[in-house]
Amino acid sequence: MLSQTSRYALNALIVIARSGGQVNVRVIAEQASIPPNYLGKILHVLGRRGLLRSSRGVGGGFQLARRPEEIPLLEVIETFEDPQFFARCLLGSESCPEGRPCAAHALWVPIVEQTRRFFETTTLADLLAEAQPLAALAEPAPLPERA
Amino acid sequence: MLSQTSRYALNALIVIARSGGQVNVRVIAEQASIPPNYLGKILHVLGRRGLLRSSRGVGGGFQLARRPEEIPLLEVIETFEDPQFFARCLLGSESCPEGRPCAAHALWVPIVEQTRRFFETTTLADLLAEAQPLAALAEPAPLPERA
DNA sequence: TTATATCATCATGATAATATGAGCTTTAAA
DNA sequence: TTTAAAGCTCATATTATCATGATGATATAA
Numbered sequence: 001m002l003s004q005t006s007r008y009a010l011n012a013l014i015v016i017a018r019s020g021g022q023v024n025v026r027v028i029a030e031q032a033s034i035p036p037n038y039l040g041k042i043l044h045v046l047g048r049r050g051l052l053r054s055s056r057g058v059g060g061g062f063q064l065a066r067r068p069e070e071i072p073l074l075e076v077i078e079t080f081e082d083p084q085f086f087a088r089c090l091l092g093s094e095s096c097p098e099g100r101p102c103a104a105h106a107l108w109v110p111i112v113e114q115t116r117r118f119f120e121t122t123t124l125a126d127l128l129a130e131a132q133p134l135a136a137l138a139e140p141a142p143l144p145e146r147a
Numbered sequence: 148m149l150s151q152t153s154r155y156a157l158n159a160l161i162v163i164a165r166s167g168g169q170v171n172v173r174v175i176a177e178q179a180s181i182p183p184n185y186l187g188k189i190l191h192v193l194g195r196r197g198l199l200r201s202s203r204g205v206g207g208g209f210q211l212a213r214r215p216e217e218i219p220l221l222e223v224i225e226t227f228e229d230p231q232f233f234a235r236c237l238l239g240s241e242s243c244p245e246g247r248p249c250a251a252h253a254l255w256v257p258i259v260e261q262t263r264r265f266f267e268t269t270t271l272a273d274l275l276a277e278a279q280p281l282a283a284l285a286e287p288a289p290l291p292e293r294a
Numbered sequence: 295t296t297a298t299a300t301c302a303t304c305a306t307g308a309t310a311a312t313a314t315g316a317g318c319t320t321t322a323a324a
Numbered sequence: 325t326t327t328a329a330a331g332c333t334c335a336t337a338t339t340a341t342c343a344t345g346a347t348g349a350t351a352t353a354a
Binding site: 024025026040041043044047054055056057059060061062 | 299301302303
């Protein structure tokens with residue numbers, strides 16, 4: 001459904017949000033199991049998109065540019081997926097032109113709309129709410145400070 | 148959402164179903180705007196899967212192995228997509244292991260389930276029902292016989 | 295002011311999906 | 325029995341995605 005890149009971005013944002021402050025690429029890469037070099041590029045793009053702020057030098061890293069409740073998943077996904085991601089119909093190679101829909105159009109539209117609405121209304125905060133109980137199960141100290 | 152290959156397969160099946168009988172690769176490729184060589188390979192796979200029957204030699208071609216009402220879209224899609232297509236969760240690179248779901252799991256499952264159900268319950272016949280009125284609009288003779 | 299940690303950027307490689315082309319095999323018709 | 329139509333199969337090309345590595349720029353701290 002989503003590209004590997006979008007999944008990396010979402011997982012990285014969860015790690016950053018959970019840290020509550022600034023984290024560097026190496027730490028994010030470790031915690032989210034993402035190749036560090038590739039992650040650097042992804043975070044840079046999220047920065048240009050206005051979702052992250054970065055600072056360089058000793059003690060630098062990335063932090064959220066907004067509160068998690070103000071980051072809908074749709075905004076993350078749009079950054080890395082084809083802009084036609086939700087416009088594209090089931091059978092067509094492009095979006096169905098208005099007034100000349102593909103064979104599956106009427107049947108497919110409700111599914112796409114519901115999916116789009118999910119990404120529009122679900123925010124990073126919702127993922128955190130789901131994720132934290134699990135982290136608590138897995139690790140003794142859910143929010144350890146890092147050097 | 149779907150790969151190009153799956154979309155080609157669905158569109159090809161629609162053309163074959165509409166013909167009502169046997170059609171050769173060249174004709175299907177023209178009507179569905181699919182590269183003929185690539186289409187040949189796709190149809191061959193659909194044949195091995197039991198969705199199509201083929202016959203060679205002069206006057207040969209492909210035809211449906213079952214009635215359109217008995218061909219759920221899911222069966223076509225499973226032929227070309229990753230088997231994990233519907234098991235894969237939003238954030239995970241694999242399906243969420245039982246008892247250790249990813250951060251988005253509980254939120255995402257209803258969306259996936261609805262989508263899966265769509266592909267399970269929608270058949271080729273449903274696509275034909277959608278497609279035919281459009282063909283009638285576009286062409287004077289909706290179901291021309293072909294040599 | 296020097297050293298080091300860190301993000302920024304560019305160039306390159308690996309892999310999978312998509313697509314093409316050529317020759318082989320089977321079948322039906324002349 | 326010959327011929328040609330058509331699917332079958334394999335080898336190769338193209339493209340986008342995913343990923344790595346090396347170097348440059350910048351900020352902090354000693």
